[in-house]
Amino acid sequence: MLKTPKGLRLHIGFFGKRNAGKSSLLNAFAMQEVSIVSPVAGTTADPVEKAMELHSLGPVLLIDTAGLDDDAALVGDLRREKSLKIMERCDMAFIVSEADKWGSFEEKLVSEFAAGKVPVVAVLNKCDRFAVPESLKEDFLRRKIPFVVASAAAGEGIASLREAVIRNAPEEYLSSPRLVGDLLEEGQTVLLVTPIDIEAPRGRMILPQVQALRDVLDSSCCAVTVKADMVKKALRNLKEPPALVVTDSQAFGEVAPLVPESIPLTSFSILMARLKGDLSLCAAGAARIGKKEKLTKVLIAEACTHHPVEGDIGRVKIPCAIRKVRGKVEGRLLAEDEIAFTHVQGHDYPEDPKEYDLVIHCGACTFNAREMRTRILKAAEAKVPFTNYGVTLAFCAGILERALSPFPEALEAFRKERKENTLP
């Protein structure tokens, strides 16, 4: 159950003033003592996460946060900041207050989430001690704000809270997103090319590969999985050509000449870019690498916090590939330090990335779509082009047009941006 990638879980945040009962509610919801509860205001200092399976919806991630009282002096700035970061990651928010204390602070949270189109549920807790004013209930009904009257202590209203999640969950979580299945018809064959190199985890495959394989099977299609050196043989052995070839982006250059032009070819990272964010934007963003204007500062963001390995994609392969392309654009050999690559990992990401000429993100398979969209939005607001690993490598290898062939809109966005390029 807990093997579901974090990125595909509905993220539900518990927000509200200190002592409102957020941690108690999370524990009651999860039916486990996950988060520490105490009468001392400010008990939860750091976000606490709990993954669970919610009946009839599927995998969710519950996130408890530090109280966000309106009096900033009461709550440390760092705590506030952490809770605010969780707000950006949430697909749904529980706004918790004591039953008779719902006020302007909670209303402000409602408007903030509404602005980000994040569904909220008002949770009026401690109903064993305090009564919810009738006028408040009427007000919620009139404004169509879902609310639940609960008591974490008495276990009241917890079932209604679960129902409220299912009733208000964003559409995309009710129908699981497709990684590749929508490109296929039942019974077709897909060739998946997955190199087993030093970066491949021991004894297993990486998430995008596993997810693609699962989606092909869910689509009642046939998946043939090979390493890059077996592509030729696999194509020869198949009686009918595959409907699609999906390759690891690092093997794209090796695989592309082996696959006839008539067979659509793309990469796992391009499928992930489409699932997680905005493929057209990533395609247009990659064109920045080949533009005449100088490229001096590049931000490389990775969702995982793994230790870099030899030949690491973000630290070695991408900087090398970009220097090479820039060398061609500028018609000279670039010195090592002419382009500064800054690396960030995990949930670190600048609030305002305006100092960079380009942001390059990993496939973000462990992030949910909303977190990725928030990052894209930050780059867009700072007018900084944004792209991802797979799209970058395909661009640098000169094969992005081919990799985008199954996605006409993204191809068009890339061609439009590329007009100003100096590259052939």
Ligand SMILES: Nc1nc2c(ncn2[C@@H]2O[C@H](COP(=O)(O)OP(=O)(O)OP(=O)(O)O)[C@@H](O)[C@H]2O)c(=O)[nH]1
């Ligand atoms: N009577 C009653 N007390 C509750 C209820 N829910 C929580 N409490 C009590 O309220 C106090 C605060 O509960 P917490 O769950 O720690 O509240 P919190 O919102 O997580 O507080 P922070 O640590 O400030 O984030 C504790 O003493 C709980 O036992 C409830 O439904 N009824």
Ligand code: SF4
């Ligand atoms: S670094 Fe990014 S693409 Fe790679 S496994 Fe982690 S989340 Fe997925």
Ligand SMILES: [Mg+2]
């Ligand atoms: Mg707490």
